[in-house]
Amino acid sequence: MPETRPGRFPSIRLRRMRKDDFSRRLMRENRLTVDDLIYPLFVTEGSRLREPVTSMPGVARLSLDLLLDEATAAFELGIPAVALFPVIDADKKDLEASEAWNPEGLAQRAVRILKARLPELGVITDVALDPFTSHGQDGLIDEDGYVVNDKTVETLVKQALSHAAAGADVVAPSDMMDGRIGAIRQALEAEGFVNTRILAYSAKYASSFYGPFRDAVGSAANLGGGNKYSYQMDPANGDEALREVELDLQEGADMVMVKPGMPYLDIVRRVKDRFGVPTYAYQVSGEYSMLKAAAQNGWLDERAVVLESLLAFKRAGADGILTYFAKDVATWLK
Ligand code: PBG
Secondary structure, three states: OOOOOOOOOOOOOOHHHHOOHHHHHHOOOOOOOHHHEEEEEEEEOOOOOEEEOOOOOOOEEEEHHHHHHHHHHHHHOOOOEEEEEEEOOHHHOEOOOHHHHOOOOHHHHHHHHHHHHOOOOEEEEEEOOOOOEOOOOOOOEOOOOOEOHHHHHHHHHHHHHHHHHHOOOEEEEOOOOOOHHHHHHHHHHHOOOOOOEEEEEEEEEOOHHHHHHHHHHOHHHHHOOOOOOOOOEOOOOOHHHHHHHHHHHHOOOOEEEEEOOHHHHHHHHHHHHHHOOOEEEEEOHHHHHHHHHHHHOOOOOHHHHHHHHHHHHHHOOOOEEEEOOHHHHHHHHO
């Protein structure tokens, strides 16, 4: 029995191609693969230490030995790169963030161990001062508590050089100071680190979705009631993100990033369309926690929503995604 057709005869029926798996596969426009994943990892001092992050079930701060195990597992699953976030003791934090460029610092040692043991795994480091400042801001502050730009950039340059010297493949400034990409690029060139890539957190918003991350690295307590509105972007803005990306590219960024991810996919699309450069997005801690909490309550199917959320990043134009789900996803995709 043919279906009854009200009005015009539908010669075009979009449901035809959706009818069977074979034709759905043939017209699928985007795919998520293990090549799209970057795995963020929290590193801490100690040995055989795995400190769970309460607000991020399934995520833990790892001492260097366990970091190596976790990175090895990620590498064996085919994940291209990890992004390292050090968590240091409160007594090493100061106003100058001096631990940030210590050649024997936690991040620097983590890079050296990973590059020695897993040379083919890409290692990305975070360039920003918040894990190292006693006040939890990403930069150095003046008497009024204002984060000063140019002095901060000088410190970021020292930090980035120390990461490159330790063997980092990619340095990723997440601080949002003006001019830091150019300054870091020039310094890397001058010191002979011509192949150190820069992944610029270009459009980084002053987002409340970073809450669990700040718990994880212990910067929330230092930050107190403070905020990052004077350097991270206003969530209301889109055009401004394009200006940030344009400047970072002019200054020598190899890759750009939008952060957070899912609430900002319009920005990912605009960046990709306008510049056509390698574009990444960060599914940040708060996004992870939301999905995880709903899954733990049995309200969402974890695997299905995580895969769908990451596919949405691809559809928006992202070339890759930083996600705390990276290892699970790599396993599911196998
Ligand atoms: C700090 C930094 C933050 C994140 C990555 N690097 C937090 C912040 O800006 O306060 C957030 C990542 C996440 O929430 O998963 N430079």
